[in-house]
């Protein structure tokens with residue numbers, strides 16, 4: 001193969017990869033599918049029968065979430081499987097909730113592994129930047145709040161953890177003490 005055709009092929013593969021990523025995002029963007037909304041509603045209603053343990057790690061956290069009832073276990077696994085794929089596609093959820101907006105801004109810096117355990121799943125979330133580590137831990141605390149409090153916590157917005165960047169002072173002017 002000539003050098004020119006290799007360059008063309010590489011370009012074509014790049015275009016195909018980009019268009020399949022945006023196609024995936026397109027497929028997952030928009031409101032949650034009805035069955036996922038129903039899953040969340042039922043998980044929240046059953047929050048007192050869900051058990052969750054979170055351990056913070058150097059890079060984020062490990063969480064084990066389980067239930068004794070088979071249908072809850074199934075809903076938990078389905079929820080996390082769907083959300084993991086949705087997050088990887090770049091499609092968002094809860095755009096009115098600052099903590100979720102922040103997590104989706106950092107989704108490329110979060111590594112999520114999910115493993116089935118008896119009654120539910122163990123999720124390991126690791127951030128590859130200090131910001132992503134902080135965002136991951138905030139998410140762990142929010143999910144724990146969903147499990148602890150149920151529907152009320154699901155309806156409430158949650159604060160983001162990272163401070164917005166401080167705007168630079170205009171060049172040639174002393175910053176005003178009044179801000």
Ligand code: HEM
Nearest residue numbers: 040043044063065080083084087093112123140143146154
């Ligand atoms: C009682 C309700 C809920 C329960 C029990 C629940 C449970 C979980 C669990 C176990 C995880 C895996 C991460 C971890 O263990 O820390 C997770 C991740 C996630 N959940 Fe939920 N969740 C609930 C409500 C919601 C709601 C209302 C939303 C947004 C519409 C949501 C969106 C997400 C997202 C975006 C992730 C991240 C997926 C990933 O890290 O790959 N969850 N949830």
